[in-house]
Amino acid sequence: MGPLQGFRIIELAGIGPGPFCGMMLSDMGAEVIRVDRLSSATQAPKDVLARNRRSIALDLKQPEGVEAVLRLVESADALFEGFRPGVTERLGLGPDECQARNPKLVYGRMTGWGQEGPLAQAAGHDINYIGLAGALHAIGRPGERPVPPLNLVGDFGGGGMLLAYGVVCGLLEAQKSGKGQVVDAAMVDGTAALMAMFFSMAAGGAFSDQRGTNMLDGGAHFYDTYETSDGKHVCIGSIEPQFYALLVEKAELDPNKYGPQMDPSGWPELKEDLKGVFLTKTQSEWCEIMEGTDVCFAPVLSIFEAPEHPHNKARNSFMEVDGVMQQAPAPRFSRTQPEISHGARVPGEDTRSVLADFGFTAAEIETLADGKVIA
Numbered sequence: 319m320g321p322l323q324g325f326r327i328i329e330l331a332g333i334g335p336g337p338f339c340g341m342m343l344s345d346m347g348a349e350v351i352r353v354d355r356l357s358s359a360t361q362a363p364k365d366v367l368a369r370n371r372r373s374i375a376l377d378l379k380q381p382e383g384v385e386a387v388l389r390l391v392e393s394a395d396a397l398f399e400g401f402r403p404g405v406t407e408r409l410g411l412g413p414d415e416c417q418a419r420n421p422k423l424v425y426g427r428m429t430g431w432g433q434e435g436p437l438a439q440a441a442g443h444d445i446n447y448i449g450l451a452g453a454l455h456a457i458g459r460p461g462e463r464p465v466p467p468l469n470l471v472g473d474f475g476g477g478g479m480l481l482a483y484g485v486v487c488g489l490l491e492a493q494k495s496g497k498g499q500v501v502d503a504a505m506v507d508g509t510a511a512l513m514a515m516f517f518s519m520a521a522g523g524a525f526s527d528q529r530g531t532n533m534l535d536g537g538a539h540f541y542d543t544y545e546t547s548d549g550k551h552v553c554i555g556s557i558e559p560q561f562y563a564l565l566v567e568k569a570e571l572d573p574n575k576y577g578p579q580m581d582p583s584g585w586p587e588l589k590e591d592l593k594g595v596f597l598t599k600t601q602s603e604w605c606e607i608m609e610g611t612d613v614c615f616a617p618v619l620s621i622f623e624a625p626e627h628p629h630n631k632a633r634n635s636f637m638e639v640d641g642v643m644q645q646a647p648a649p650r651f652s653r654t655q656p657e658i659s660h661g662a663r664v665p666g667e668d669t670r671s672v673l674a675d676f677g678f679t680a681a682e683i684e685t686l687a688d689g690k691v692i693a
Contacts, residue, residue: 320347320647320656325489328353328390328397329371330411331665334444334469335505336400336428337367338478343485344370345647345656351394351672353378353387354665356693366644368662374673375666375693382691384410390676391416391423395492396485398426398501403433413500423498424488428481430472432504444472444505451476451509456516460530460537476508531582533557539589540565540579543618544596551618552596552604565613569595666693 325348329340344350350371358375376383388411391397397416399406406412413425430447431437437450448454448471449464458465484501492498519525519532531537540556556565559579566576575591578584596604601617608615619627625636625643637646640661647656669692673683686692 319654320345321651321654322486323347323654325349325395326393327351327485328387328394330387330397330399330401330406331355331358331373332400332428334400335473335477335481336398337365338474339398339426339428339481339485340371341367341369342479342482345658347654347656351390352663352665353390356383356666356690358665364640364642365662366642369639369644370659371663372668372672373663373665374669376669377691378409378411380689380691381410382686382689386673386678386686386691387411388415388419389678390672392419393676394420394423395489396424396426398428398481398485400428403427403429403438417498421498422492422496424485424492424501425498426481426485426488426501426503428477428503428505430477430505432507433502444469444477447472447476447505448509451506451513452516453509453513455527456513456529456532456535458529458535460528462530464529471512472505472509476510476512477503477505480505480508480511537582537585539585539592542589542592544593546599546601546604547597548600548602550601552601552608553616553618554608555614557614561612561614564611565608565615568608568611568613571595669693 322343325343327340327343327348327350329336329350329352331337331352331354340350340352352368352371352373354373354375356375356377376386378384378387399411407414416425417423427433429438430442431440445454445466448467451472453471454464454466456464457467481501481503484503488499488501516525520527525532529535533541536542540554540562543551543553545551554565556562562579565571566573569592576588599607604615605617609617617627624630630636635646636643637658638644639658642661647658650656670683673686673692674680678686683692
């Protein structure tokens with residue numbers, strides 16, 4: 319089992335970054351109990367983000383449903399939620415109520431804008447948070463609109479993963495102090511944290527706010543994607559001089575023409591030249607020439623192609639669970655290996671067994687069922 323085995327965490331089910339946090343924690347061995355809405359108890363999703371944890375469905379509009387969660391909290395190490403600020407307080411499940419039952423509880427909160435500030439109560443999505451944090455503006459081609467990088471930066475990197483990190487930090491501190499605390503994980507803050515290197519570069523005059531003109535945003539000819547003759551693509555990242563020299567050698571480029579690597583004024587012309595070079599061969603032919611060398615090269619694979627690549631297969635980076643191809647748990651550990659025990663549960667599938675595990679009697683469970691607090 320993973321390194322978080324022995325920790326018990328309650329997840330108030332939400333969308334996107336919240337479930338991703340739950341997946342990260344449960345992949346690492348934590349016992350994460352997902353509290354779903356009673357209205358979703360008929361759904362049976364094949365949701366990778368919901369893997370590895372049991373599901374209990376409760377009607378949180380009823381006092382008995384709220385009380386059931388508070389009883390779960392009494393023997394939990396952490397709880398996290400992804401609602402707008404104030405929602406769990408109105409439900410009776412805010413930090414004060416939960417920590418009154420369990421003073422050592424780490425209470426994780428996942429929002430886009432944070433718990434306070436002028437935008438705290440406004441709706442938003444990944445694209446808005448990364449727009450405000452300065453990340454979206456930097457992604458795209460020169461003279462064109464910014465390009466949304468899926469919802470990887472705000473929802474998952476700057477959101478769910480930040481919350482998982484915050485919860486684990488809180489758990490570590492609670493072991494020393496014996497006290498819980500609230501973790502305010504805002505996607506706008508997490509995105510800003512991911513931009514740290516670029517703020518450093520900008521401070522040193524090495525980063526322009528003209529997108530598509532910098533070394534790492536596709537401005538440089540040696541750090542970009544290129545189409546191949548079969549309509550596929552490859553990517554190169556030959557930044558260091560010795561890697562760049564190998565690119566020149568492997569692609570049979572003119573060393574004199576490609577000599578001044580770090581002169582931005584020559585990048586557009588060399589990029590156009592490289593476009594023509596990479597169009598002379600198929601993706602697989604370029605792989606034969608460059609893959610596995612220090613060119614810093616890779617084929618650009620689709621989500622359906624990536625699991626079949628020999629490197630990913632050798633590392634078991636992807637696996638099929640309940641008929642769904644998905645990523646393996648990461649990172650890996652030398653002793654306490656994470657694992658996937660099962661895929662997503664039907665919401666509420668484990669309600670009775672979870673309540674029993676947390677000390678509810680059979681009579682109490684039947685009373686909740688009769689009152690339609692549980693399915």
